Amino acid sequence: MPTAIHPQAVFPPFTPDSILAFQFSSWYPRFKRISIKSTIIRPLEDSFREYLNSDGVFVPEGSENCPSESTLSDNGDETDDSASEPDSEYGIEHFAFPDLDDKIRQAISEYGAVFPKLNFSSPRDAAWVLPMSSPLRCTSPADVYLLLKSSDFISHDLDPETTFQYCEERPQAYELELVLRKWYPVDRVREFRCFVRQETLLGISQRDPNYYPFLNERDMERRITEAISQVWEGNVKGNWEPTRGNYTFDVLLTRDLKRCHIVDFNPYGPNTDPLLFTYDELLALVIDSPAHPAAASNVPIHQHNMVPFEALSLSSGRNIEEFAEAWKDEIRASTKD
Template structure:
């Protein structure tokens, strides 16, 4: 793999490629973020800025607990308010009905998706939803620092003003994605080498020989016609797509570097390096429920998953105070459940 320059990295920034491929991608809006919002994302604690909530949160906390939580959060939230950004986000939500957010660069999966309803993960209908999802994610720290974004680049010692990096909020129109049709493609030196299933679960229809032949043929033709000549970044890259229902076309989700920082999924980069360049691309899918890559229903980022009420009760309390408050909360919930079952 060749050495990476900062301009190569910037090519994978959403605002770099989306204007070129917007007709093939999910409808999206890019909003610039100022340093105050960056400070909010970097601040300790999980809270939403003043004025960003459209409706009271759907919580099982009692009124007394909500009041106590609000008192402990007042000092933090009062320092952060983004009325202009709130208005912009609300305008986009009105247009798209719901959005899912990201910052400048792609992330493999959103580790904070569990904060929103499991029936519609990443579906945001208010600025508070957007901010909470970003604030609760560990992955976005990469995008907050230019040093991390350009880490390892061969031209990092050049004059810093030659390539300005600005934080951006990307709001993409939300819709329910059929994960069985998500694919990642690998291009080396302008040649499409491989296509991998992204969701690590077994799907029977993907293992039908005629279906696989159709995917490889249609995918290759569509890439050659609509991406190959228009891509302006490095000659080696990967890109994520959602196949259409008839599997003949695709919608672009993101572009990623052709490098170990991007998961090779069902391939390895050593395998890809050995692939011949004069044959059709190789399609890899999960071929059985026993495949070692199958997720076996284990939730992603489960180390981050705690109840929203626990996050609320933890604000402004030390470990002992939180333990007592949580035990009391559980007792109340159990008592209420018993009362309801007796009615």
């Protein structure tokens, strides 16, 4: 097991501004063209944060896609007093967000269905509350609220003390935002997290922790690293440096593995899951010399789905086609031996 290293010795210093650079509304406008279509709703009412922090799992009034039941009695001139009283006996607070409901319905009308998240976090841990045949697929405001209300993950975004826990100070202003992303049936095996330190792409980890033997096939490794390297070099590298070239980004590859969409950005730090890596391993992979055999290559290194070090050496000074031919020759030679 790796020796623990104090966070200050591993991670770059964090400031409120550097953390806020990773909230969705900060990075999405710049990378909208290569990301998933999304709608950002901000600012939100203070009562929306209160709703998410309140006890119990329930949806706001009027959020279902059906008309509200009347509280009038059959004769039309008497009211049912019990229907208008708060459920104080059970400690249930009443919330209603008609304007937000309308904006959510508008996004659903445009996209067909949506998947929600807040500034930084998505409610993936609450996928069980909606049909497993189409996980996280929201077709009404009530679905959106139910996912968020059932999630533990989003608590990170609700409390500034948690959101900015690695900063020495707190931001002067921090507004909660609701993000509605166009829903797709996502194949988890095509989701990857990429680690960048000192503007060097160090490694790529699958986001699904399940083992997939075909990901170890060399052709599969080449196609994945090639697609991710191309989108990073062509769209991200040098174009976005929130913490001096230290960050992680999540991607979703297309079915043919030729292109990928940027799903999210996260800090390179202890509040981001390193998945199949440890941060100690990633620290050891930082290239500190231009003479290093990997310095001229953007092939990520990974402990499970990795390109052998010999491949890194072969790739030095070669383009993709030249490297492919050299690698085939190396394989043929090793096979004869």
